[in-house]
Amino acid sequence: MPTIRRRLTVWYTVALGITVLTFGSALYVERRQSSIRELDERLALEADLARRWLSESYTVLGRIVTTDGTRPALDPGISAYLEAVRDYVIVADSGGTLLALSEAARALSAADLQRLSAPLTRPEGARASGTITFGLPRGPLRYLALRVGNAGPEVGSILLATSVNDVAFGPRALLRSMLLIAPIVLASAALVGYWLAGTSLRPVQGIIEEAEAxxxxxxxxxxxxxxxxxxxxxxxxxxxxxxxxxxxxxxxxxxxxxxxxxxxxxxxxxxxxxxxx
Structure with missing residues (x-):
């Protein structure tokens, strides 16, 4: 026989679950947007440093692209700085030919590297940013591509990318934490709600017993x-x-x-x- 105490406990738990779900969803969306803003600021800072490095190198050396091999490439002394960057760095000329890659970019497959370098083929003066999703273990990458106008005619653009999962306590970590904590919170709330309902309805039981007498x-x-x-x-x-x-x-x-x-x-x-x- 369903009792008021049980019904109150069930509805209390359902209402709390909806509240937790709504709050968690809003928190997840806000954290995801904050993570993207943090990554964009980080990529913009790294891109500005890379552009300054290329510009200053061109000012000092006069030419920073070599054609000794079968295809043009950045001078080894200049590209060594970019290769040491932990994130994905790609430098291309005005025609879209790749001039330099960081170690992370070199680890990509040919198909993934082509997908990641696709924003570099945008028209002159374009600035592009977005997210490209790859398979495991890389996952989604946030990228920033922009033109380099003062590093010589051979250097056309640069792209920097980083994993969305690199953010400290990012959306995925937040989602895992919520999935672990939410059942415990709901179970504890159900027990507390059941006890509170019983305490509140205890006088009713006394009234029932007295009326039956x-x-x-x-x-x-x-x-x-x-x-x-x-x-x-x-x-x-x-x-x-x-x-x-x-x-x-x-x-x-x-x-x-x-x-x-x-x-x-x-x-x-x-x-x-x-x-x-």
Missing amino acids: ITDGRSLHRRLAVPRSGDEIARLALTLNGMLARLEQSFASLHRFTADASHELKTPLMVLRAGVE
Whole structure:
């Protein structure tokens, strides 16, 4: 048999679950946007440093692209700085030919490297940023591609990218934490809600037991205990006590009427009996 206590506990748990889900979703979205802003600021700083390095190197050396091999490439002394960067760094000329790669970019497959360097083919003066999703273990990469205009005619653009998962306590870590903590919170809240519902409804059980003890007209003098809380349960007890008082008064009036009618009928019946005898 479903009880009010159980129903209150279930609805309390459901309402809390919806609240936690809504709050967690809003927190996840906000944290994801904050992570993207942090990554964009980091990439912009690294890109500015890389552009300055290329520009200053061109100013000092006069030419920073060599063509000794089968394809053009950055001077080894200059590209060594870019190769040491932990993130993905790609330098290309104005035609989209790759001039230098960091160690992280060299570890990509040919197909992944082509996907990542695709923003470098945008028109002159374009600045592009976005997210490219790769398979495991890299996952989504946030990138920033921009033109390099003062590093010589051979250098056209530079792209920097980093993993979205590199953010400290990023969206994924937050989601894992919420999935671990939410069941514990809901279970604890259900237990506390069940206890609170039982505590709140305890006076009702007393009213039920007292009302069941009133079995006939001779026990109408009994009254229900009124809680001191002054809430709806106290009002219910007062209302039932008023009803019992009216019932007691009605039963008392009926008893008096019965006694009076019996007394009035007693004398004529005795006269009739004497006449018959």
